Amino acid sequence: MALVDHHQKIHPLTDVEPPPPPPQSSAPPPEKAVHHQIILPPKKRRSYLCRCLCYSFCLILLILIILGAVIGILYLVFKPKIPTFSIDSLNISDLRLNFDMSLYARFDVKITTYNPNEKIGIYYEKGGVLSVWYTENKLCEGSLPAFYHGHRNKTALDVVLTGRTVYGSTLMSALVEQQQTGRIPLQLRAVAPVAVKMGKMKLKKVKILGNCLLVVDSLTANNAITIKASNCKFRLKL
Numbered sequence: 001m002a003l004v005d006h007h008q009k010i011h012p013l014t015d016v017e018p019p020p021p022p023p024q025s026s027a028p029p030p031e032k033a034v035h036h037q038i039i040l041p042p043k044k045r046r047s048y049l050c051r052c053l054c055y056s057f058c059l060i061l062l063i064l065i066i067l068g069a070v071i072g073i074l075y076l077v078f079k080p081k082i083p084t085f086s087i088d089s090l091n092i093s094d095l096r097l098n099f100d101m102s103l104y105a106r107f108d109v110k111i112t113t114y115n116p117n118e119k120i121g122i123y124y125e126k127g128g129v130l131s132v133w134y135t136e137n138k139l140c141e142g143s144l145p146a147f148y149h150g151h152r153n154k155t156a157l158d159v160v161l162t163g164r165t166v167y168g169s170t171l172m173s174a175l176v177e178q179q180q181t182g183r184i185p186l187q188l189r190a191v192a193p194v195a196v197k198m199g200k201m202k203l204k205k206v207k208i209l210g211n212c213l214l215v216v217d218s219l220t221a222n223n224a225i226t227i228k229a230s231n232c233k234f235r236l237k238l
Helices: 042-078 168-179
Strands: 084-097 103-115 120-124 129-134 137-143 147-149 153-165 184-198 201-216 227-237
Touching (some): 084 168, 103 137, 103 168, 129 153, 147 153, 153 168, 168 184
Antiparallel strands (some): 084 103, 103 153, 120 184, 137 153, 201 227
8 A cells, every 4th residue: 555645745737927028119110211313304304404505505605705805806906917928039059860860959048038017926936847849749848947036027038958859860851841941830838837926925836838839940050040930828727
């Protein structure tokens, strides 16, 4: 027979309840930041574009008007004129065929240049070139000197031109044949880089391009050559 221990305590089983959930806040959750892009209607976009184009056009027009006014004032104040050149004499020191049948030429040219401006000085920079041509054949060329051309000033220049032309026998025959007529057409081409001085302002460099059509009576070396006709034209190249 089993013995019962009266001193043993028996505890009743009870259900353990979980802890209550934390109280929920009644405030709504935070909203995410949303970037809104403003989209203009097609009509407003066209209107905005038209205003931008109109403002740009007005600004460009205003700049052109101011620039034109400044140029006009400078023109009225200084009254710029292109300097003139004249060919005083043309001498041939040498004109002969070499052993390789090339044509060698040496010309001595005297030029008078005149600056007709009262308030404009001209700086002739280095790099000026004067050349002599017969038809489309360049006979010789030389460098123009660098100098300052004052107001209403005349300056005489002595320029030595030398050159060698390949296949000179054909060219020499054409010159001899033309010389028999007593009228030999030549062309002098000049390219002169210059800087214009207006008052105390020295403007940027431009180029004076010259083209002189000459008719001489002879091309015999070391003989007096007469210039029968001369027509020179000059223009500026910016």
